[in-house]
Amino acid sequence: GAVVSQHPSWVICKSGTSVKIECRSLDFQATTMFWYRQFPKQSLMLMATSNEGSKATYEQGVEKDKFLINHASLTLSTLTVTSAHPEDSSFYICSAAGLAGLNTGELFFGEGSRLTVL
């Protein structure tokens, strides 16, 4: 299957700093990328949908100024957690779909990025 890469895989930061997580589709053009958040032993919660070249669509309850999403190219989307606080500590996972994938429902997931805010 297609490969989606996330970086960094883990990051520790101090409270108040901002952290950027990258999601790259390595061998296909991802017209749409999705960002999820997962707390320990819980399910994935969709945070936002990003389409290349346009503003992200955020799910209800997700602060768009807190979680900045940029999808500037067909192979890269970034999630920036601004002014991070300990409650933002979580596992963030991205998934990507090309045009064909949006029709078939086939998404490819990154390996996730674990954020720990001290």
Place this chain on the structure above:
Amino acid sequence: SQQGEEDPQALSIQEGENATMNCSYKTSINNLQWYRQNSGRGLVHLILIRSNEREKHSGRLRVTLDTSKKSSSLLITASRAADTASYFCATAPPNDYKLSFGAGTTVTVRA
């Protein structure tokens, strides 16, 4: 919002046994998918079943879908230690591609 609910929450079986887990959902779907997640890792797509399909096989995996009951099951036959993971169902509504994930079933296969 999270649509799928799975049971059991956790399952512990002996290597070689079969593992069955169920997923129920609330609204109409275009398709239902099953994913595996090893601890601290990303998701691996296992199988997708469309709303007009009733059963699908892939290797040791068998998935059923009953749209009248809004439920699906995942059967892993002849389990191996490497099957130890969390398994999630995810649904996509008609005319949309956003997935809603269930709470997951944690499967432990004892050697």
